[in-house]
Amino acid sequence: MSFNQSWGFQTNLFETNIINLAVVIAVVIFFVGDAVQSLLAKRQESILTNLQQAEQRAAEMEQSYLDAKTKFQQASTEVVEISQQAQDSIQQQEKQYQTQIANDLQRLQEFQKSTIFYQQQKIQKQISQKIIDFALNKVNQKFQKKLIFPVQNSINKMCLEQLKQL
Known part of the structure; x- marks a missing residue:
């Protein structure tokens, strides 16, 4: 057996590095590959979950906006x-106010007319009373001039009848 064919040190660096690199990659893939693959799967699942939540929030926001x-x-x-x-x-209030004002104005006009009518009647009664008083004074003056009693009586009755007709 020669020295190069047994277990020992290889002096060819190129062949040694490739073999070492292959061994390291195989060990990393074998031992670390499952862990990395598990991490990547969890990360993928986390990203998908976040995307779904974001889509759900976007849909909720869209619904809230609507x-x-x-x-x-x-x-x-x-x-x-x-x-x-x-x-x-x-407008309805204005119409009601206008109607109310028109009604109030009409009532005031009617009240004014009735007041004028009653005042006219009062004045007529006062004038009638003054005429009666004046007539009685005239009669009394004529009586004082010594008219006869039957003439006086007939004059008084005639005046009273005429006053009753007013």
């Missing part, structure tokens, strides 16, 4: 409706 958009549209519609109702209510 819900908010729908609520905004509903609120906008309600604002328009409330505004329209307010305008209608204001």
Whole structure:
């Protein structure tokens, strides 16, 4: 047996490095390969889980956005409706106020007419009373001039009848 064919040191570096490298790679793949493969699988699973969660959050955000958009549209519609109702209510109030003012004005005019009528009647009664008083004074003056009693009586009756007719 020669020295090169037994176990020992090889002096050819190129052949020695390739063999050592192959042995190291084989050992690394055999022992570390499963661990690296397991780590890579876990990492892949983690990335997929994160992607699914991100997609789920994106879908939830999209749904939240659509819900908010729908609520905004509903609120906008309600604002328009409330505004329209307010305008209608204001117009209705104005009509009621105008009607109330017209009714109040009519009542005031009727009250004015009735007041004028009653004042006219009062003045007529006062004038009638003054005429009666004046007539009685005239009669008394004529009586004082010594008219006869039957003539005085007939004058008084005639004046009283005429006053009753007024």
